[in-house]
Amino acid sequence: MSERRTESTTARLARLGITDVAEAARRLTGHGLGAGLLDVLGAAADPDLALTGLMRMLERADVRDELTADPDALGRLIAVLGVSAALGDHLVRHPDHWRVLTGPAALQRPTADELRTALLDAVGADPADPAPRAGRPDPMVALRVAYRRALLHLAGRDLTGAADVEEVAAELADLAAAALEAGLAIARTELGEQADTCRLAVIGMGKCGGRELNYVSDVDVIFVAEPMPGQDETVALRAATRLASGMIRACSASTAEGALWEVDAALRPEGKAGPLVRTLASHRAYYERWAKTWEFQALLKARPVAGDRKLGEEYTAALAPLVWRAAERENFVEDVQAMRRRVEEHIDPDKAGRQLKLGPGGLRDVEFAVQLLQLVHGRTDEGLRGPNTLIALKKLSWGGYVGRADAAALANAYRFLRRVEHLIQLHRLRRTHLVPEDPADLRRLGRALGFRTDPVGEFTAEWRRHAREVRRLHEKLFYRPLLLAVARLPGDEARLTREAARTRLEALGYADPDGALRHLESLTSGVSRRAAIQRTLLPVMLGWFADGPDPDAGLLGFRQVSDALGTTPWYLRLLRDDVTVAERMAHVLSSSRYATDLLLRAPEAVSLLAGDAELTPRSQDALRTEALAAVGRHMGAAATRLQFDPAAEAVAAVRGIRRRELLRVAVADLLGRLDVRATGEALTAITMVTIEAALSAAIAKIEMERRSPLPTRFAVVAMGRLGGYELGYGSDADVMFVHDPLPGAEREAPAAAHAVAEELRRLLALPAPDPPLVIDPGLRPEGRQGPLVRTFDSYASYYRRWSSPWESQALLRAAPVIGDQELGARFRGLIDPLRWPQGGIDDRALLEIRRLKARMEAERLPRGVDRRLHTKLGPGGLSDVEWVAQLLQLQHAYEIPELRTTRTLKALDAAAAADLLDREDAVRLCDAWRLATRIRNAVMLVRGRASDTLPTEHHRARSAVAGILGYPASGDMLEDYRRHARHARAVVERVFYGDGGGS
Template identity: 30%
Template sequence: MSLPPLVALPAALAPLSNRAESVLRDDAAHAARLATWPSARRALLPRLSAASDFVSEQISRDPQAFLELADSGELERRLGVGELSDQLHATLADCDEESDLARRLRRFRNRQQWRIIWRDISRQADLTETCRDLSELADASIDQAYQWLYQRHVAQFGTPIGRRSGQPQHLVVLGMGKLGALELNLSSDIDLIFGYPEGGETEGVKRSLDNQEFFTRLGQRLIKALDAPTADGFVFRVDMRLRPYGSSGPLVYSFAALEQYYQDQGRDWERYAMIKARVVGGDQVAGKQLLEMLRPFVYRRYLDFSAIEALRSMKQLIQQEVRRKGMADNIKLGSGGIREVEFIAQAFQLIHGGRDLSLQQRPLLGVLATLEGQGYLPPVVVDELRQGYEFLRYTEHALQALADRQTQMLPDNDQDCTRVAWIMGFEHWPAFHAQLMYWRGRVDWHFRQVIADPDDEEGAAEAVHIGGEWLPLWEEALDEAAACRQLADAGFAEPTLAWRRLSDLRSGPQVRAIQRLGRERLDAFVPRLLAQAVEHAQPDLVLERVLPLVEAVARRSAYLVLLSENPGALERLITLCAASPWIAEQITRFPLLLDELLNEGRLFKPPLAPELAAELRERLTRIPEDDLEQQMEALRHFKLAHGLRVAASEIAGTLPLMKVSDYLTWLAEAILDQVLALAWRQTVSKYGTPRRSDGSLCDPDFIIVGYGKVGGLELGHGSDLDLVFIHDGDSQAETDGLKPIDGAQFFARLGQRIIHLLTTQTTSGQLYEVDMRLRPSGASGLLVSSLGAFERYQQNEAWTWEHQALIRARVLVGSERVGTAFEQVRATVLARPRDLPKLREEVSEMRAKMRDNLGSKETAGGTASNAFSATAPFDLKQDAGGIVDIEFMVQYAALAWSQQDPQLLRWTDNIRILDELEAAGLLPGDDAHLLQEIYKAYRAVAHRLALQKQPGVVSGEQFHDERRAVLRIWRELELH
């Protein structure tokens, strides 16, 4: 947001408006320079003088320096990147004494403070520029003061050398809080932590120092250079209390000591603080290594919903302090203040940042944008938080501009109230205060939705509503008879079984092994679960399917906190598990999927293909290229999460069957695209790049072809992938790497790598089962075929059933050039002239074999006289009149007639091939539409059965008309 323009200066401030100008006019030379100022700058001077005591006092103290700043033009322009640092470097260039260093740093800081306040109050700089300039000023001051002091310190005490590496050591200065996030305010202190890479001692002097002592003394000198008040003021107040053990701990730590501390003793508030840590001075390279070492402490790889409890506790402590000290008017710490917006953003970062790397960033406004973009918070909520935060930060700057004093308290006198209101663009204090309280109210409301305890301020009645009535039953305060009566009265059909399930959970090994905190969380969660379960039509089914999940996560109780904190997520869990045991099993096996239940809009609206691919690409680009374990986990989590979204959408009715298959197929394609990229990169890094027949390098001249369900865009939940790998490199030519191998070996190992990435079991399962038996010569053939070999096989050796399979084959990912060549081979093979009687015979024989081997034994694959009886089964896929009959008819038609009508080869899915058969007049329109509707009806039932973890078999009394229609059309095509 931007502030309203400055209004006319209130009469009450008129006496303050001429302070600065009168000082300048007292000297004739100064007055002459003042007279040359542009009118716009002249008009601003009395306004700035009235607004800020700091500006007036500094001009009185050093009018010459202020005029030089004005003459530079920097009051009217934004500084370029690095310009401020360059100016300070020039300022310190000929500095020889430590006292002179302190003086120059402070005068430089005052000059920049003039400029920043002038531009902020006059609306020439927005909030982002002001915070950036202040943070860059701190960065430059810290680093350049350090570099200056380090040289003198080394000359006095020697060069610190690492005992292990033998290399010179430098201090690493971490900036925390607002400095780390480039969000400093006008009078902020700076929170720092000092570290150095490794122990050792100094060299080059007679009496060496231990590295710890060397850097402790150097750190003390750096703090003094920045913090000690002199006649020129200070540079920045330095706060070192965020270091391990706070004020009682050493000033400086080795990296090993820092890592050990945070691993063993790091507290939740320290994780919160470390989110914004940034290297602001000293050794940047070593500093990045330190932050990488500490990243696992800050961001847990699992869903860490317990972080919200820590943030809530911190907020409660702050609120107690606010009440104790009477700080309700504190716009940072009070209700609806700046800290609450920060807590909201950082709650999501701590909870989800271990898996969603886009949240691993420092600036708050950037985090809010990500929360909106990734669907964690609705746009309207993010917009209100952003506007409220910016208004509060502008107010903070107005308060601090008055006297360059670190305060977030609203003024307690009329003059300062008038000044703050005027700086903020309001005509009077009541108008400003009303707007301030509006934004504080909105921030507080959103804070309560995210952070506040759902039991707080709701009273005993609300506690009962969210499960209090079930607490005695869970804690065994009731005997079995009373507990069963309560369960029966609440709607459980089998109360004794429900009681036994709860008892088994309570006394089970998983629950007995959990620690106190976990048990407390379980005791808080189970009554909530029971309260919501009885609201469901089938509470017995809810317990049957949800309690295994509770048992599975009992020792990782952060998941229970997630569900306790989010009644909506618990409600969605109950609904989905009751609707589908497949979903219940997925979530129980992979509890990280609970994260998906938090956002209802995202859960029931999976992204389209381009968004899906872009999201996966973005996730993987944030992972180091050499971290294969994390890449594989990211791929698997991505597949699990989006698979759950599709299943949830199917159950909710927001996705029809055809779209379900589309989404699952797009998901497979997005994953295969990234798996191919990973496998290619890894194989090339090991062996070099293979060559084409003309000697040029492949890039990658490799395709993954999908057959069957993935080829026909008909994937279901849990479907495997029928794949064929094809390359168009030179099989004989060697790769260009340090360990060269021939092209045939290279592409074989690339194929093996792809299969490894897809099928390896990790903690998040495997990506897909892969079936490669449709490749040339089946299981006995090469894993990867050259394009030429594939064509020769299809032309000369392939069976008719292999050509039937080729109808559903399409390029999923890989080289566009090779993909186009494959399509040409496919079209040539499939469109060749065929002996129709022989074709009918071969198709019919293959269908009969499948029916005999895979169909229902009781009805001879649906051909016996009892096939339509109520007691007989009907296999939706394999029995006569089922899915495979329709597929075989479509494949027969494409092979029989594609020579005369190539459009039949345009598509690989049955629905659109049937459209083409109708359009070409090769199949009556009524029959084509009938087959499409029957095919979709069969598949819809098969999908529902899959979600129920049941085989694709229904009672023989179902689908009589549909089966007879399929068999009629089968006969009319002269198939037998």
């Protein structure tokens, strides 16, 4: 019976989220806190941390009876201990402080005056006469103890939902102001009678001034002083400086109870180089003559928080008019934007993605946007003036300066980010704005925010969603570049005659101005919302189109995409509100028919243009997970509902994923974010995943038709560019199919395997609104005359008896990576001795390979094509470079493991490293291969169809290809290609053909 009870408790602890159940069960033995303790622990953000803190506290003070009698207090205590290890440590040192969580007072919010009185009393000062009395304990230690007692009281309400994030931030600011007052009282005692020579006001800045402080933050202040009547100003300022320094030390110095936070006076005039304390007249003179724009922006938050309140109010009243005239300064908007960029530039790039405050989509984005709008519109609308971000945002919305939906989204995101920031800082009471990386920390965060099903995943998704929304709205409100550009158009723009418009378009580089005018008329005519937005967008976008290789294609593409998406509410709003999307879209449409077609077929993918992160190719593992999940959903649904062709529906979903990812890679390529190797690897990963998912659907369909599992193992061997991870946008997928019958299924396996291969090819050949994916099995044994699918044993027999040198060469790029992994590994073991033969290849095989290459050059080039401009089969083209690499692999890969790769550039690098190839020759071959590959890809991007030749018949297409590749003119591209090809061919003649030459 005892064992069953133990097991039941252990299981319950695990269900409640406790990770170390054995230790928790031991600690809970005879805990004496009643049956409800486990439920309370289960509600904690980190039950293990809460239990540890509770037991440590009880070791110092046995208050079990009191906790049992007040279950609400126990709940608040556990909520605090489950988030904050630092407050748990505080309760170990001061166990009686837990009582601030008991009774009705635990839910009452103290006023600013009550907090001030409590902290002054702690240091032995009277609020009416704030000078500490003698004979009390160390006032700096007492201040910290009282401060953390108040912090515990606040955390108890915060973590149980009795205080929202705005109330918490405001109370933290009031608590900081009370601490500053108490610190000033300590400084007065230290200074003695000299303190009576001056009046000193402490002005809260930043989040303290805005009453939106964090749990742990630098407290920004400015000091202003005046001499008492009859006192010398110099003497008074000296005393005020000592008072200010003493106050800073009283709050910032480390003691046995630690420090409170840093008091930062760097926002004062002249910063750290200026005097710590100034008179009001000195402050005013500085701001009138020398202050920079950012200093007026900082003054938005100024608020008297400690010291002489009347002097503090005089200070803010004197400087407020200067703040609201700041927007009239020359280059005001540019100065504010430049300051924001400087902040971003100083973020550690390794941590930018985890920055809640300074990173893209962080708190500072909200604050900067709101402050700029306040400074611009607060000149004439006094209702917008105030230091608090959320209050100012609400007033901006009421005044119509920010849309209600935008304001609500910003406010919600700001509250969420501040809540996360509070929870992170509460853990150790340390100043940090970084989202942790440790899964346990993320789990605690997620649970504290109410996510219980998948705390880490749900929290991360919600955080990223808010960050994206903040960044989008920040750029919309803060920069407004589209509206600014339109505002700078000449005043007579709308009154241009048709002939003047043609002339203007021709000057911008439009080859067909009449066609462009027709597109403009179609896009902007009428009174619809769509036409109104287009009239705002197009004056700017026309210039962006003109900056691209083919302005006419850009405008045509924009019309086609807009015709397809014009009634979609989010589309034009996205372009209007997000400068990145609009500008990138203009560049893509004016550069690429291929990308334009993808946009037309996958309109939701326009969102990929919104940020750099969206243009990073997704990993093959991530794509595989998504694609196989799509197949699983469709094939699983086939068992519960009537479907005509579930496998086709599954592969259609997979091809939708492929379409989106092709656009992602194409746009990243067009914007110069991917080099040629990364592009090839990304395109290969997309194709591999598409084939693998289609294979999964094909096998599932055949098994459904057979009503039994597949009687054989099945694998797809990637060949050619697919196996080399070097696919281009127009490449076919070269493959071979291999299967291995299960024991006892030798007779039925061939038909089943052939059915899978045919179904795979059928599924991928179905008509679809995306670039075709052609499966080419022509490199299989006996070529197109041989069986489509062979058994593993059949491959082994064929290669042992009949294999020719060209097949060994083709196997150099074989990568058995799709389907049954064990079978693929066995196949790799079978072919490795063939493609990396011991002792290399003999003279007969070498001669045959050279003859085959020469015959291919002579026979396979299309008629009428200038062979010098054929990037694949022409002299110095892709084939030349690849055959050199493959010959060196056949000759030396057995001895040099680094040559055992399916990738061309990697093989050439390895050959140079092994001194099989002169380093300069390797560089020439690699450069020629890269350029030829880039040209082939660029041709596909521009024309939307594959070609191995440089475009010569169409000047605009050739110029567009050159533009994508970064050449100022198409002639420069042609000259550069011919030079690279000539150098590469010279290497081929020497290394591949030897002294005898090859043509």
